[in-house]
Amino acid sequence: MTMFEFMQNAFFLLCGIACIAVAVLIVYCVIVAIIRTCRIDRKRGNGNGRNQDRRGNA
Known part of the structure; x- marks a missing residue:
């Protein structure tokens, strides 16, 4: 085997x-x-109601 x-x-x-x-x-x-897309879908389904109640928004 040559160097080349x-x-x-x-x-x-x-x-x-x-x-x-x-x-x-x-x-x-x-x-x-x-994985990020799946986590966002879970947050939209479960978390928004609680977050809106904490802020006082109906």
Whole structure:
């Protein structure tokens, strides 16, 4: 294996690791967005009535 082949393989390995890292980041962002959306739906269903009563709004 020449030095050029070694550097070429190292570059491809680095690109592969970066691509996997970006894919993991995208999946993480999607999961966080889904969890936040579910929490907002729960708050709209349960919490608004109590919060309005505490403020004195009808």
